[in-house]
Amino acid sequence: MYYKMAKLLTKVKVIRITHVQHTTLIKMQSYNIDVGNFIRQAISEKIKRDYADLLPKIKNECPF
16 A cells, blocks of 8 residues: 555655644644645645636637
């Protein structure tokens, strides 16, 4: 299982977070929550929610 997941997770993106966000993630980690998985799920949910807005808009250029 872990080998399959490690094979899928090949891209790295560095982000900057605030001090409050960092302390929140540390607190979540102390509750044995996988912070990396939590962030991946949050990004996935955001992309699914805003998917229609992310697609390029098709303009109808027909003058009639």
